[in-house]
Amino acid sequence: MGRETLVKRADSAIGNATALILGRAGADVAVNHVPGQDLAGRVVREIAGFGILALAQAHAGDASQEDTTGG
Structure with missing residues (x-):
């Protein structure tokens, strides 16, 4: 496929x-x-098992809570 994707949640x-x-x-x-x-960790491990690059990134904070996002 040769594509890179970001899947939220x-x-x-x-x-x-x-x-x-x-x-x-x-x-x-x-x-x-x-x-x-x-x-999310399990899906990354499963995708990596296909020989595909996969990584996970946790949300930095709750956008509805200004003090958790640094904004």
């Missing part, structure tokens, strides 16, 4: 399925998730 069922579909299709996948959620 890979700790949700829809985000997880989307990341797996893209990884199976050959895309390098970066996933964004809520800290402490194991589902």
Whole structure:
């Protein structure tokens, strides 16, 4: 496929399925998730098992809470 993708909220069922579909299709996948959620880590390990580059990045904070995002 030769593409790079970012999947937001890979700790949700829809985000997880989307990341797996893209990884199976050959895309390098970066996933964004809520800290402490194991589902995003599992999807990254599964995608990496396809021989595809995969990484996870936790949300820095809650955008609805100004003090957690530094804004």
